[in-house]
Each structure stands twice: as structure tokens, then as C-alpha cells.
Amino acid sequence: MNADTKNLVSELRNAGFTMEAIDAAWPSWWTDDAESSPSARTELRFALARKLGLSPKPLLGERVEFVWNDEARFKHLTAQDKLQQSVLSSFGVSIGRILVRSLEKSSHSSITAGALRQAILSSSDYVDLKSLISFCWSIGIPIIHLRVFPLAAKNMHAMVVSTEGQYAILLGKDDKYPAPLAFTLAHEIGHILLGHLANTPALVDMADPGEGDADDNQEVQANEFALELLTGSPKPNIQTEIEFFSARALAESVINAGPHYKIEPGTLALCAGYVTKRWPAAIGALRHIYGQPTPLWESINNFAAQQIEWDRISIESAEYLSNIMNVANG
Numbered sequence: 627m628n629a630d631t632k633n634l635v636s637e638l639r640n641a642g643f644t645m646e647a648i649d650a651a652w653p654s655w656w657t658d659d660a661e662s663s664p665s666a667r668t669e670l671r672f673a674l675a676r677k678l679g680l681s682p683k684p685l686l687g688e689r690v691e692f693v694w695n696d697e698a699r700f701k702h703l704t705a706q707d708k709l710q711q712s713v714l715s716s717f718g719v720s721i722g723r724i725l726v727r728s729l730e731k732s733s734h735s736s737i738t739a740g741a742l743r744q745a746i747l748s749s750s751d752y753v754d755l756k757s758l759i760s761f762c763w764s765i766g767i768p769i770i771h772l773r774v775f776p777l778a779a780k781n782m783h784a785m786v787v788s789t790e791g792q793y794a795i796l797l798g799k800d801d802k803y804p805a806p807l808a809f810t811l812a813h814e815i816g817h818i819l820l821g822h823l824a825n826t827p828a829l830v831d832m833a834d835p836g837e838g839d840a841d842d843n844q845e846v847q848a849n850e851f852a853l854e855l856l857t858g859s860p861k862p863n864i865q866t867e868i869e870f871f872s873a874r875a876l877a878e879s880v881i882n883a884g885p886h887y888k889i890e891p892g893t894l895a896l897c898a899g900y901v902t903k904r905w906p907a908a909i910g911a912l913r914h915i916y917g918q919p920t921p922l923w924e925s926i927n928n929f930a931a932q933q934i935e936w937d938r939i940s941i942e943s944a945e946y947l948s949n950i951m952n953v954a955n956g
């Protein structure tokens with residue numbers, strides 16, 4: 627690597643990007659020989675700018691500028707500084723654009739949580755992670771689980787991108803069991819269907835949406851939407867007969883009660899944990915319900931890889947997207 631390329635990498639690192647994000651975006655055609663060609667060096671910069679969501683002009687002069695600076699809306703923002711927000715939104719919006727362009731355009735009419743629940747229940751036992759993912763893809767909202775993060779702190783829960791009248795959902799948090807991730811996904815679907823992306827290219831949920839932020843009306847609305855979608859009520863009235871239940875007892879009771887209420891047992895366990903504030907038992911119950919924890923991102927991204935119409939996007943974009951998803955493309 628010559629001094630010029632080294633400078634470029636360190637500019638991107640200084641801007642806040644992780645080495646893994648830079649590697650994922652680095653074009654595969656780049657070779658040491660290419661360094662001697664001014665046009666190849668220019669093309670390298672354009673390629674990186676497109677993929678990471680940067681303005682190419684300053685990058686040619688080695689100064690990083692973000693395309694979607696200050697426009698995204700961040701939820702539960704604590705210690706994140708402005709630069710980190712820019713890195714996340716630029717990275718996410720550029721991936722969202724690639725995803726949206728890989729599908730035929732679809733129109734999104736507004737639908738209530740209750741109506742959506744009925745539609746999903748007409749072909750599934752529960753509104754759960756799997757049926758929510760299938761639903762999103764069926765109406766042209768792509769969902770992937772990020773395997774490469776632009777920032778060293780991998781603390782983004784999920785992000786919704788709005789571009790060209792279309793939406794994409796990027797999941798960040800590695801949940802071990804389906805129910806917590808189903809809640810996050812239902813919350814993000816709420817943001818889309820409630821029109822929360824009307825004036826912003828991206829909405830980023832940094833922390834667990836389930837922890838709630840009573841001061842943020844959109845967060846309250848998206849959580850109520852998620853609960854109604856998953857359980858049939860925006861404020862589920864969950865009652866437990868015993869006050870101090872064990873994880874195993876809770877698992878047994880939700881496995882029995884779930885089919886009756888058409889609420890996926892893991893989701894019901896989380897609701898019971900929330901109502902009683904007995905989180906360790908609720909989390910412990912998930913293990914009894916689902917068995918060994920499994921890497922959920924694999925099935926999410928393998929399903930996504932089947933849904934993406936790879937030949938609609940450029941080879942360069944396809945290569946980048948499959949790096950980000952850690953799947954083979956095409």
C-alpha cells in the first residue's frame with residue numbers, strides 16, 4: 627500500500643469507520659498495481675464513497691464528508707457524538723438504497739396493527755419473527771441483519787431507511803432467541819407504517835426499543851403498535867396466577883396459553899416478565915421454550931439472499947451487500 631492509499635484508509639478510520647466496514651467496501655478489483663494509475667485511484671475513491679455514503683469530492687482530496695449528515699433521526703441517544711451519528715446514517719442509508727434497488731418498487735398503503743395482525747394470522751399460527759420477516763419481504767420491505775458494523779461499538783439495535791419512496795430495515799442487535807428480535811422488528815414496522823419516516827432518510831433505534839422512552843411520542847406509538855401486532859392489544863393485560871414463578875413454570879404456562887391467545891409463547895413470556903418485572907425468569911423461560919440459542923442472523927440473511935434480485939444491482943453493489951450480510955451473492 628503506498629502513502630496515498632494509506633492516507634485514504636487513515637482518513638476513513640479517523641472519520642470513525644471500522645476497518646471491517648472499510649474492508650467490506652473495498653473493491654475486489656483493487657490491486658497493488660492499480661495504485662500507480664490515477665484513474666484507478668479516483669475510481670477507488672468513488673467506489674468507497676458510494677458504499678459508505680460519503681460525498682466523493684472531498685474524499686478525492688482525502689477529507690471525509692457525509693452525504694446524510696444531520697438528517698437521520700436517532701432514538702435513545704446517549705453518549706453518541708455527532709460524528710458517530712453521521713457514520714451510522716451514511717453507512718445505513720447507502721446499504722438501504724442498494725437493498726431497495728434490488729427489488730421491484732412497491733406501494734405501501736397504511737394498515738393498522740390490528741388489520742396487519744389479522745392478515746398474518748390468516749396464514750400463520752402466530753405473529754412471530756418468521757411470519758413478520760416473510761410479510762415484510764412480501765410487501766417489498768427488505769430486511770437484513772448487519773454482519774459488518776461501521777462503528778467499533780456495535781450498539782445499534784435496528785435502523786429503518788427510507789429512500790425513493792421505499793423502505794428497508796437493518797437489524798443490528800444479535801439476539802439469541804426469536805421473541806426479543808420479533809419485538810424490535812414489529813417496532814420498526816410500526817415506525818414505517820405510522821409514517822415516522824416522512825421527513826427523514828433514516829430512523830435509528832440505538833437502544834432496545836422495549837426499554838421505552840416515555841418522552842418520545844414516536845417511540846411510545848411504535849411500541850404500542852408492536853404489542854398490538856404481536857399480542858392483539860397495545861397494552862396486553864397479562865395476569866400470572868403465581869407471583870414468584872420459576873423460568874420452567876413460566877415456560878410451561880406460556881406454551882399452554884400461547885395457542886389459545888394466538889401469542890407466540892416466547893413473546894408471551896416476555897410480556898409476563900415485563901408485567902411482573904421478573905426478567906431473569908422471563909429470559910430463562912426463553913431457553914426452555916426454544917432450546918439452545920441459535921444465531922438468528924444466519925437464517926435472516928440466507929432468506930434475504932434468496933429474496934434479493936441480485937441482477938438488478940451492479941456487481942460492485944452485490945459484492946458489497948454480500949460482504950455486509952456475510953452470505954454468497956447471486
Ligand SMILES: [Zn+2]
Pocket residue numbers: 701813817830831835844845848
Ligand atoms: Zn424506535
